[in-house]
Amino acid sequence: MSGSIVILISGSGSNMQAIIDTVDAGEISGHISAVISNRPDAFGLERAQAAGIHTEVLDHTEFKSREIFDLNLIRKIDDFEPDLVILAGFMRILTPDFVRRYSGRMINIHPSLLPKYQGLHTHKRAIEAGDKEHGASVHFVTEELDGGPVFIQASVPVKESDTPEALAKRVLTQEHKIFPIAVKWFMEGRVQLENGIPHMDGVSLEGRVPRLHAEPSEE
Template sequence: MSLRLAVLASGRGSNLQVILDAITAGTLDAEVVGAWSDRGDAQALVRARDAGLPAYAIRPRDFTDRAAHDHALFGALDAAAPDLIVCAGYMRLIGADVLASRAGRMINIHPSLLPAFKGLHTHQRALDAGATEHGASVHYVTAELDGGPVIAQARVPVLPGDDAAHLSARVLTHEHPLLLETLRWIAAGRVRLHEDGVHVDGRRADGPLQLAATRRFA
């Protein structure tokens, strides 16, 4: 049975497009049940509609507070009955009360090697810190900003002469396959979240799964 995905995105939706393309190509056993955004002008919603999928803007400014917005957003998500919620460039914090009932059913992709450089402007911060390695992480979502258990990572070198734009572009080429491969593992039932952390193939993982540039996970 295909993994039912709900996608949250605030921007251009490149990760959503990669998911849709993989499903169409038959390389990801999943279906996207809809896309949701906190911005009415998000390109991700256009991509979803172009693919014939439900696409909704649920804007925070239309609600009295974050709790009311979260309630409306996740009420709509629940109606679509997803197996997994994918935050793919979703830029809002989500309340702990909403997340508590969805532990292990919500993931996020973040452009750094967590726990390093949580939050925004990760590429410039990596350069400012003199990092020699950077990358992306997929993690379970918790109430702590970018602090949930990490499932998988892809690493890239920081090269001499890099600026934030060049480093961002290099990370992005690894970010997309990282997300897809993680979704394949979840769809196959090989990755699950337990009270003591991420389990892979029934055993507690020693650390994040690592994705090299030219291979899929072994």
């Protein structure tokens, strides 16, 4: 069980579950040491516990400032000496000190084809813009919100009949595919951040991010 992973969540944890399933299948070189939530009622905690994973709750509402919360979160995370910190639906804006501490070893998934549509309501924005393609991106976390270097994406076509909810559902299916792949690549040492640029097997991914496309049955 080489390599320690800590996952941070705030909600249902469906992306986390996709990673758990891939670890349990022996396809990821490492183990999930802990799942930490800032919300005590997050369903993802139940998912993690059902998988036999240690869970922690650090309720952000009990802290006077974002800085104090992040400092306490760092202490919890560091107890597990993680090689990788994963934001899997962790709905917190992180302080610069927190981000810098895990620079190059913290990743996030975002429901858009970054750099398009950083922030919220990505599916609605893609539909309103008349985009023909939408998707999800996994990126290293930097101080810029959803602005870190991307190293894998997945896309789905946008249908004329799409609602934000219908589009979100199809994108989520792709998220469940690429997030475990991203974790696998990182834990195998295949993907690394060098001078702010993601590299795959030693080759820069700048301008050439791998992208998965939805199968016809998923479109």
